[in-house]
Amino acid sequence: MTSLQSQIxxxxxxxxxxxxxxxxxxxxxxxxxxxxxTIRSAEPVEDGSWKVNHWVKQGILVGFRLGKIVDxxxxxxxxxxxxxxxxxxxDGVSRSIRIVPGGSSIRRGAFIGRSVTCMPPxxxxxxxxxxxxxxxxSHALVGSCAQIxxxxxLSAAAQVGGVLEPVxxxxxxxxxxxxxxxxxxxxxGTVIKKGAVIGSGVILTGGTPVYDLVNQTILRRxxxxxxTIPSNAVVVQGARTIHSDFAKEHGLQIYTPIIIKYKDDxxxxxxxxxxxxxxx
Numbered sequence: 001m002t003s004l005q006s007q008i009x010x011x012x013x014x015x016x017x018x019x020x021x022x023x024x025x026x027x028x029x030x031x032x033x034x035x036x037x038t039i040r041s042a043e044p045v046e047d048g049s050w051k052v053n054h055w056v057k058q059g060i061l062v063g064f065r066l067g068k069i070v071d072x073x074x075x076x077x078x079x080x081x082x083x084x085x086x087x088x089x090x091d092g093v094s095r096s097i098r099i100v101p102g103g104s105s106i107r108r109g110a111f112i113g114r115s116v117t118c119m120p121p122x123x124x125x126x127x128x129x130x131x132x133x134x135x136x137x138s139h140a141l142v143g144s145c146a147q148i149x150x151x152x153x154l155s156a157a158a159q160v161g162g163v164l165e166p167v168x169x170x171x172x173x174x175x176x177x178x179x180x181x182x183x184x185x186x187x188x189g190t191v192i193k194k195g196a197v198i199g200s201g202v203i204l205t206g207g208t209p210v211y212d213l214v215n216q217t218i219l220r221r222x223x224x225x226x227x228t229i230p231s232n233a234v235v236v237q238g239a240r241t242i243h244s245d246f247a248k249e250h251g252l253q254i255y256t257p258i259i260i261k262y263k264d265d266x267x268x269x270x271x272x273x274x275x276x277x278x279x280x
Contacts, residue, residue, distance in 0.1 A: 004030060004039070005055045012058035016065040024066050027084065030059045034127065035088065037111040041127045041145035042171055050147070050173050050191065057145060057167040060109060060127050077103075085109065085126055110142075113150070125162050131176070149176035153269075155200070161187035170226050179269035189221075191228040197269045199236040202257050204229070211238065212259040219259075233259045 007026050011019065033039045034056070041056040067082025079087075088108045092099055095114050099106070102120025106112060110124045113132035118124075122136045127145035130136065134152040142148060143162020154160065158180045163171050170189035174180065178192050181200035188206035192198065204210070206227055210219040221227040229235060238258035241247075263269070 004033065008055050008059040008062065011062045012055075019062075019066050023062075024084075027059065027063055027066055031063070031084075031109045034109045035090075035111055037113070037129065040111070040129050040147065042147050042173065050170060052168060052170050054167045056127065057164055060144070060164060061167070063109070063126070088112075119156075127164070127171075128162075137182075143172065145171035147171060147173045149174060149178065149194070151177050153179045155180055155182040155184070157183045159185045159187075161185070163189065173226075175231075177269075189226040191226050193229060193231040193233075195232040195263065195265075195269075196229050197232075197234045197263065198229070199234070201237050202235050203255070204235075204257060208257060210235065210257045210259060211240075214259060214262055229259075230262075232262045232264070234261045234263055236260050 008030055011023050011026065039056055040053060042050050042052050045051050063084040064082055067084035069080055070083045072079040072081060072086050085108050088106045088110060090097065090112065097112055097115070098117040100118065100120050104118050104120045104122045106124045107126045109126035110128040110130070112130050113134070115133045116130055117135045119136065119138045122138060122140045124130060124136065124142040125144040128142045130142060130148045131150040133150050134148055136142060136154050137156045137158070139157040140154045141159045143160055144164050146160045146162055148160070152174055160172050160174065163169050172186050172189060173191040174186065175192060175194040177195045179197045180186065181198055181202065183201050184198050185203040186192065187204065190204045190206065204227060206221045208227060210227065210229065212219060219227060235257050238256050239253040240256045242252045242254055
């Protein structure tokens with residue numbers, strides 16, 4: 001256990017009324033380490049799974065207890081929030097980070113890797129980890145503690161859900177070289193493995209069954225494992241027939257995501273998706 005971890009765990013156990021200016025200094029050190037990427041709310045382990053660092057989520061929650069709502073507005077942009085979580089200052093030039101003008105915000109406590117591009121308006125919340133070369137497109141959201149890998153494309157209006165409580169819950173994980181299509185929603189600790197392609201409009205939650213046409217199996221969350229989309233899977237919107245008499249009478253179906261194919265390492269994400277959508 002690191003010294004910072006033990007300090008954060010002690011702060012988390014304190015009532016808000018007992019937190020002091022010294023405790024605030026510890027929290028500010030914690031925020032700085034999050035922004036450097038030296039600590040993360042979740043991290044990969046050797047077997048390919050992910051480990052939740054509960055104490056990091058505790059530290060983020062401590063920040064809300066320590067903070068007071070203040071006026072952080074700038075001209076033409078009203079902004080009222082906890083003073084512990086202002087917009088993050090950063091040296092984008094030295095790190096080749098592009099934040100294109102137009103209303104985007106990155107909150108303190110988020111890690112942004114080199115050569116990340118942020119198109120307006122988008123938002124990255126506290127505890128998020130966005131690795132190098134990733135594109136966060138217009139109207140996209142990276143929620144609290146979400147983990148985004150290298151060279152990911154989060155297309156316009158993609159929503160990557162956040163989670164702070166319960167502290168032991170796995171955040172949404174999107175690994176390297178994943179394409180998330182426009183208007184997608186990835187929530188409730190779903191894991192998207194390397195190289196996968198999520199077609200436009202696909203919604204994935206912890207309770208969503210995903211039908212793998214290639215392997216003729218159904219992927220679900222279990223008590224011990226999150227819903228996990230395999231590497232290089234191409235996922236598109238589909239539908240299942242509802243078999244009740246009323247549904248049959250009215251021709252009703254229900255939405256379901258489908259793995260329609262797997263791309264190989266020589267096939268680009270966009271080519272694989274276009275091919276899948278043209279499959280009769």
